[in-house]
Amino acid sequence: DQQVKQNSPSLSVQEGRISILNCDYTNSMFDYFLWYKKYPAEGPTFLISISSIKDKNEDGRFTVFLNKSAKHLSLHIVPSQPGDSAVYFCAAMGQTGANNLFFGTGTRLTVIP
C-alpha cells in the first residue's frame, strides 16, 4: 500500500531551466511533507518541508507547493544546476504518535549542462 507516490521515475532538464518534481499522497491525515535529496552511496539529505497549514514554502532556488484538496505536492527548482542531479524523495508524516515518514519511490533528476 503505497501512500506516497512519485509517478515519474526520472526527469531530465537543461541547466538554467525549471525542474518540477511531483508527488501524490492518499492519506488525508498526513500533516507535514518533506523532500529529500539522495546522491549515490549517501543517505538522503533533507531539502525542504511544508506544513499542511501552508500552500507554499520557499528556500532559495527550491519551492514546495502543496495542494491539499488534490493531495498533491510539487518541488520546483529554479534555476536548475548540474549539482542538482540526484534522486529526490517525497515524504509525508501524519498526526500519529509514531511520527514516522512515508516515502515515495523517488524521481531521478538529471540536469544537463
Added chain:
Amino acid sequence: EAGVAQSPRYKIIEKRQSVAFWCNPISGHATLYWYQQILGQGPKLLIQFQNNGVVDDSQLPKDRFSAERLKGVDSTLKIQPAKLEDSAVYLCASSPGHNYGYTFGSGTRLTVV
C-alpha cells in the same frame, strides 16, 4: 554537529548467515529510526525508538530481525538468518522530535548471496 554514524558501509553475506548493523545518532536526538531501502524503492520504516523504548515496530519482520537501543543512544539492528530478499540499504536516522526533518546516516548496503 556530527552526523548520524553507521557501520559497516558494506556487507556481503550468504543466506542463512547473521549480520548486525550499528548506528550512532546525532547527540541529543531522542528519536532513532531504522529504514530499509530496496533498490528502486523508497525507504521503508522498520523500527522507531524514542529514547530506549520502541514506538513502532509494526513493519519489522520479527521472526528474523531484531533491534535494540540500549541506554537510549546508539542502536544495533540484527538479521538472523538472512534471506536473499533482505538485500538492501539499511538507513539509520535520528530526529529531535515531531515535524522535524530526519538526519540520515550514509547507510549500510547489505548483499545476501
